[in-house]
Amino acid sequence: MYYIDLAVTGISFGCMYAMMSVGLTLVYGLLRILHVAHAAVFALGAYMTVLVANASGSIAIGFLAAIIVTPLFGMAIYRLLYEPLLKYRPDVPMIASVGLLVLMQDAFRIVFGEQGVTFHRNAFSFTTFNFAGITVSAVQIAIVVTAAMVFAGLHLFTTRTRIGIGWRATVSRPQIAASFGIDPIKVRYLNFAIGSALAAIAGGQVALLNNLVDPGIGFVVSYKALAIIVLGGLGSVRGTLVASLVLGLVEAYGTIFIGAWLDRDAIAFLALILLLMVRPQGFTGARVA
């Protein structure tokens, strides 16, 4: 039973990683920028969810507010920080992005305090269900269901709607897509908006899971997300999904097998470095370097 409990933990973490990472991989696919500050968007989503939920008394309104505000923030990052830096080497916008993350993290600490914020009323955190001896919390179910819905929706959006198809066209052949009348700049904003909204949902769910948002919330997750998108073969949403679930499970089981000599949070990077050394082009064969 213990092993199945670990699987439940692993899958729910994997779904959370997937929602966090998909925004990163989309940005990389379109602009070739490693959007490290995505973690700041994630943290902003978590804070918004908790603060608005506390002010309004409804967790749903908290999520709604986060989903509305974070895309604006994500698009502002693109407009003010990345767009002017696109002409430089890819590590230049990346370092700027790291700077922004450090700055935002400290800003969260200063504004909302070292201790972080908690939900006043959060029934979900403590609600658990028991299926034949396996304990599953309500938040874990919510995370898995939302992730499934989000990815199904994203799939329909990118295959069935004109905007979605235009988006995919721009990612794979920007110039040809532009010659068909798709505005590449609008696609970029769309990209940041959707990626940021997904990160905000993931952030809010982590807040529910831990019943706490502290300034460091986005930090470790963000670097894991970097590892995930490389493992998933950069720019590939499907690869990112698989890598997220695998990492969630490996971490859950890894803590018992190698937890004695390596921190749980370092496992993702061990996997990443091993993979890069063996296959610098990633799992799926897309060139990394």
Place this chain on the structure above:
Amino acid sequence: MSAYEISILSIVGINVILAVSLNMISGFCGQVSLGHGAFFGAGAYAAALAMVSTASVLFALLAALIAGSLLGIVVGFASLRVRSDFLAITTIGVNFLFIGFVRKQAWLGGEMGISGIPATGLGASGNMFMILLFAGATIAFSVYVSRSWMGFAFRAVGEDEGAAATLGINAGAYKVAAFGIGTALAGLAGGLYTFFTQFITADAFDFIFSVMLMAMVVIGGIGSTSGVVFASIGLTLLPEAIRFVNDYRLLVFGGLLVLVIRLAPGGLAAMVRNLVIRVRGT
């Protein structure tokens, strides 16, 4: 000199060595490393173990130098396989792995770190002079390398590996060399840090510290030894001089990093250069 001034000058010296050595890797050779803290830490831990077992300063410094450069050469080989921003991620990974590994090792003191490291016997001001001496030597070495054939080859590799290869420059060998030299100096700084504090924990070498070092390099002007030296001295003293900055250190460092890259990607060095050109031009 008061004890406070001695400790500040010691930290300035250590940060100068770290920033200048990072500049040799990322500035001269163009290999962005966001895990310099790991090499610094490797040196510090090696020196701590050496001091605890032998209490020999020379042996500890050698151990620090070797530990830093061994880890650095391994990462240097990684730089042959992954490039640019992916190398940066790999080095972030190395930093997290280093911390994650050290925290779980009983023989490295685990979460508690290593305390009670024997003193060097030079006293606080003696330590400070040793640190400043090494800092001066590091600066001189950096200026020498930048003017040598090796510095030329580093810059060629940093600008365009393919073009460098057509000139007969073995890009891979120079990248590994840049990592080996830069990280050996970072290891040395780690050894000096161990002498200075006589107590180390993994947290001192975390990723945030690596970002602060990168901030010093970028703000000073990536590739310019003098710019980096000024920036590392200034950014180390700034939190001490202004109380506000000390409370909001990361806010200020992160903000400066974003502003400098956004408004003046060449850093302080390029700003001074442009100013000189403008003054001479008129």
